[in-house]
Amino acid sequence: MRSAQELWEAALGEIQLQVNKPNYRTWFRETKGISFKNNQLVISVPNIFIAEYFDTNQRSLIEKTLIGLTTRNISVRFQVNSVQPVSLTGCTSRETSATTTSPRFNPRYTFDSFIVGSSNRLAHASALGVAQNPGQSYNPLFIYGGAGLGKTHLLQAIGHIAQARGLAVLYVSGEQFTNEYVNAIQGQKTNDFRHKYRSLDMLLIDDIHFISGKEHTVESFFYTFNTLHTAGHQIVIASNRPPKSIPLLEDSLRSRFEWGLTAAIGLPDLETRLEILQAKAKQAGATILPDVLALIARQAKRNVRELEGGLNRVMAYARLLGTEATLDLASYALKDIASKEAEDNHSTPTIIITTVAENFQRTSEDLLSRKEDKETTLARQVAMYLLKQQNGCSLADVGIALGGRSPRVVSYACRKVALSLNMKKPTGDDKSVDIEACRLVKRKVRQIQKTINLRLQGKVFR
Ligand code: ADP
Ligand code: MG
Numbered sequence: 001m002r003s004a005q006e007l008w009e010a011a012l013g014e015i016q017l018q019v020n021k022p023n024y025r026t027w028f029r030e031t032k033g034i035s036f037k038n039n040q041l042v043i044s045v046p047n048i049f050i051a052e053y054f055d056t057n058q059r060s061l062i063e064k065t066l067i068g069l070t071t072r073n074i075s076v077r078f079q080v081n082s083v084q085p086v087s088l089t090g091c092t093s094r095e096t097s098a099t100t101t102s103p104r105f106n107p108r109y110t111f112d113s114f115i116v117g118s119s120n121r122l123a124h125a126s127a128l129g130v131a132q133n134p135g136q137s138y139n140p141l142f143i144y145g146g147a148g149l150g151k152t153h154l155l156q157a158i159g160h161i162a163q164a165r166g167l168a169v170l171y172v173s174g175e176q177f178t179n180e181y182v183n184a185i186q187g188q189k190t191n192d193f194r195h196k197y198r199s200l201d202m203l204l205i206d207d208i209h210f211i212s213g214k215e216h217t218v219e220s221f222f223y224t225f226n227t228l229h230t231a232g233h234q235i236v237i238a239s240n241r242p243p244k245s246i247p248l249l250e251d252s253l254r255s256r257f258e259w260g261l262t263a264a265i266g267l268p269d270l271e272t273r274l275e276i277l278q279a280k281a282k283q284a285g286a287t288i289l290p291d292v293l294a295l296i297a298r299q300a301k302r303n304v305r306e307l308e309g310g311l312n313r314v315m316a317y318a319r320l321l322g323t324e325a326t327l328d329l330a331s332y333a334l335k336d337i338a339s340k341e342a343e344d345n346h347s348t349p350t351i352i353i354t355t356v357a358e359n360f361q362r363t364s365e366d367l368l369s370r371k372e373d374k375e376t377t378l379a380r381q382v383a384m385y386l387l388k389q390q391n392g393c394s395l396a397d398v399g400i401a402l403g404g405r406s407p408r409v410v411s412y413a414c415r416k417v418a419l420s421l422n423m424k425k426p427t428g429d430d431k432s433v434d435i436e437a438c439r440l441v442k443r444k445v446r447q448i449q450k451t452i453n454l455r456l457q458g459k460v461f462r
Contacts, residue, residue: 004041007066008033014065027053032081039074041066044081048173051078056305057312080176104163105171109156115279117272118370119404120150123263127154127236131161134202134234138261140225144239145265146400148303151238155204158236167201174210178217185216193220198227202234208257209239213248222253229256244407245396266404268304269369273297276304277311286315292330299334302344310334348391349401351455356383359448368403381413382445388414390452421445 008031016024027050035042043062045051054062055078066074111131116124123145129137143151155171162169172180184193197203203224211217228235239246242264243257268276274297281288292314300310310333317333318325331338344350350364357364360379367380380402387398388410395407395414402410420441 004033004036006033007036007041007069008043010069011062011065014069015061018061018065027058034079039072040077041074042077042079045078046081048080048176051080054078056309105156105159109153110160111157113279113283114150114153114157115268115272115276117268117275119266119268119272120145123150123154123265126261126263127158130234130236131158134162134167135232139229139232140235140237140257140260142237142239142243142257142260142262143265144242144262145404146240146267146303148305149265149267150304151265152206155206155236155238158202159204162202162234168199169202169204170197170200171204171206173206174208177205177221178211178214181217181220194223197224200228200233202236203228204236206238207240208237209241209246211249212246218250218253222250222256225253225256229259241396241400242407245394262406264399264404264406266400267301267368268307269365270297270301273301273304273307276307280308280311281315284311284315286325288314288325289327291327292325295327295330296334299337302340306337310337348456349387349393352386352391352452353383353401355448355452355455356386359444359451370403378441381417382441382448384410384413385417386445386448386452390449417441417445 012028012031015028019028030046031050032044033041034044043054045054059076062076063074066076111124111128114120114124123143126138126141127143130139130141143154145151159169159171181193184190205221211221225235237257242262243249243254246254274293277288277293277297281293288311293311296307296310296314300307313333314325314330317329321329323329353364353367356379357367360375360382362376362379366376367383369376371377384398384402384405387393387401388395393401395410398410399405399407420438423435423438423442
């Protein structure tokens with residue numbers, strides 16, 4: 001059997017023929033095959049951004065190439081090369097910032113390039129707040145939301161400002177923190193580890209949910225948190241779910257996460273998606289027809305990463321064919337996104353949300369939006385109830401599915417709808433209960449449940 005590096009070099013030979021030279025140089029040149037076991041090839045990459053880029057954009061090309069070479073069903077994993085910690089973590093300190101020129105934070109992730117809409121307004125404003133007044137406004141700031149919605153972008157944007165002000169700031173993911181801690185224990189370097197983290201002015205920790213269940217890492221993070229917080233140093237945390245819903249975390253740490261401000265990022269609405277696309281196209285120096293941008297914005301709606309991917313694809317296809325990005329070309333380039341969406345359209349949560357929306361004569365986007373009129377709010381509450389009851393989603397997941405609402409809001413909605421369903425007749429003198437309204441909700445929920453069940457069995461679609 002070939003070694004990991006030999007196998008990877010053979011694959012790189014093939015890949016070089018398939019991607020253009022600048023792309024190859026940017027992304028592939030500094031990669032290595034480091035282990036090959038159980039049909040999994042681990043590829044070392046120089047930094048977290050390249051790992052993310054590979055994960056979202058190149059995984060299928062790489063796996064296809066490896067399968068072609070070996071006729072085995074190979075999967076790949078991207079591992080950030082720990083020998084180059086400088087590019088791995090964005091760390092600066094007063095002593096070192098002047099002596100180094102390597103980019104500490106991703107230059108693309110700044111406040112200037114972040115488009116604000118109703119789905120991310122609070123997260124953006126609070127991130128800007130802590131960047132301008134670290135340790136003074138909200139500490140910690142806890143940002144949560146689904147994948148690809150801009151959490152890392154905001155953390156890095158804070159990092160840029162802190163760095164420019166000469167603060168000792170470190171950006172690290174939960175996974176890197178864990179690895180560093182484990183390495184420190186193994187190498188008997190826990191003093192260095194402690195010193196590194198506890199001497200910071202600002203800690204930006206991404207994807208904190210990764211440490212859940214890792215008892216010693218959690219404990220070590222707990223002490224790091226306390227030291228920094230007591231000293232009034234800023235901590236910013238990002239996670240895919242709110243503190244309450246991170247499993248296997250000590251309550252003491254969970255409650256500390258809530259000491260400051262918790263801000264959710266939800267799915268961007270159509271208008272924001274369009275604005276993001278316009279900004280990204282401008283950044284890339286491309287002129288794209290408004291209709292084409294609108295098509296991408298309509299199709300790529302699950303997160304901003306998908307939106308960027310859609311735009312990049314359309315631009316790449318146009319370049320490849322040497323033509324303008326027309327609507328036809330764009331719909332061809334976006335067909336993968338469209339088919340993923342069709343798959344999504346048949347998922348239970350989507351069926352629940354669309355059925356509720358239709359029944360209330362609203363759109364799914366209304367339910368995910370910030371609209372607060374009585375009817376839309378009621379529809380959203382019914383959708384929350386059904387997602388929880390019928391689909392067994394957690395409060396946090398329901399909140400995320402409905403545009404980034406907090407578990408508290410979801411819990412209130414579920415109780416309110418359940419109350420309407422259980423209401424038989426007015427209880428005593430309680431005039432505050434509108435029995436007619438309860439009956440109406442009950443009728444609607446029954447009807448909706450019936451349609452959902454039929455749709456789930458594939459009997460009725462529209
Ligand atoms: P997350 O960390 O939440 O998974 P990222 O911060 O990595 O998401 O964002 C994914 C991509 O989308 C990045 O390229 C980021 O720049 C972009 N992005 C996300 N939100 C916005 C926004 N509001 N404006 C501009 N770009 C955004
Ligand atoms: Mg991220």
